[in-house]
Amino acid sequence: MNIVFMGTPDFAVPVLEMLLQEGYPVTAVVSQPDRPKGRKKVLTPPPVKEAALRHGLPVLQPERIRRSEAVEAIAGLQPDLIVTAAYGQIVPKAILELPKHGCINVHASLLPKYRGGAPIQHAILNGEAVTGVTIMYMAEGLDTGDMLAKVEVPITDEDTGGTLFDKLSEAGADLLRRTLPDLLVGKLTAVPQAHEEATLAPNIKREDEWIRWERPAMELFNQIRGLNPHPGAFTTWNGDVLKIWAARKPKPASVPQGAVPGTVIGTGDDYIEVATGDGALRVTELQPAGKKAMSAAQLLRGTSVPAGTVLGERADAGTDGRR
Template structure:
């Protein structure tokens, strides 16, 4: 059986490596085009591309999979099964119809909750205590296909999107490993999703990353850890971006009547900021134009003083 694998970030790499290690015939790998990164705008290959090249697999990187020439290039490999994991593009009907055994997706949520491109980040931001991975057949809608199997993964209070990505990546790989013998034998019975229970996890935008100090300490804490290690949550200090990369809830609340966003203390332990229902201690921050640093390093040379209002 010929398999085409589609994926882009590190989340997808264990699944790709597992398919090869288990002896499945991966005939090609599709991933997003190399993108410029850093100040020098150097084009960097995706983690899936790097893994595929190390495995000696052909790599395709269509800018738009919907284009006829991209579909034709894929069709030339005559896949019997397409496996996707965080590929980053919606598969058109022309691609969905190619493989006789269908297209399956390793999705990082317990569908039908958190359909969309940012399920892992948004489940942390929303304060969920459990998430998981769903293996599903792909359909034309956004993560609407029938479900083959699911596995739950608890979200610890210290988890960030980075640690949860790693956990779900492993869980998704193991789920795919378990189901591959059935998928290789033919289409398996799958359960339709209950659309009435669906929630959505669209890709994050700039406003999703901004801290609202009127919110509760818990919600702000969840937002900060939900954006690590990617964009980071930010506020404004002197009109410039000021990022928060880590925080803890202080044991006591001495915020008093201060307005939300007011800096109450700057010390080696952290920057204590008034929130809508208490205070939050920022323990790792990044001023504009500088690298991320601990609160201790920031406090030694900081111009930020108690009474400063972050916005």
């Protein structure tokens, strides 16, 4: 049996590693092309490619999976099963019809909720208490295929996009390990999705990163942790971008009369308290323009942030610093 694996980011690496550890015959890997990364724009291979090369597996990196040359190359591998995990492109029907065991996908949500490219971030952004992983047959639509298996994963108040990414990655690999044996002998019955209940989780855009202080404090808390470590939520301070990397879960707080959202209303040993649409949020980790991320305590030791300082006065801020 020939298995072709398709994936790109770190999320997909444990799935590939599981297949190899369990002795499944992965004959080739398909991943996105190498991309420039970092301030110096160094051409960098995706994590799945790096993992595949460590195991001596051939790697295909078509710019567009729909192009005829890409379809022909994958057809030439004669796959009996295609396994995908966060590949990053919609796979065309011509490829979906190749393997006799079908094409299955490891998706980081409890479908039909959060179809799309950023289900992990959106689950936190929306304040979900539970998310999970779904293994499904791939179809021509965006994450619309029939479902084979699911597993739930709780979301805690301490979770960030990064920690939940890791949890779901491991949960997906384990779920696939338990699902594949029954799938390959025909013991599983696929269940259609309730399409009327579907929600979307599109890729994060720049506007999603902008902190609108007039929103409720809990929504801002979820935004900040959901976008950590990438791409990060940001506001402005003295006209420059200010990344906000962490904040405390908000509690009921009194706000001085007349303080507009975004106003610093006080500081503590390790936080900066900012007025929001319904109270206040205590920021604990941040990154001024041109500097590395730091705790609020570190910033306050060298910089005065007096009460009355207003954050977010320029919504058109441009390039920001990254971790």
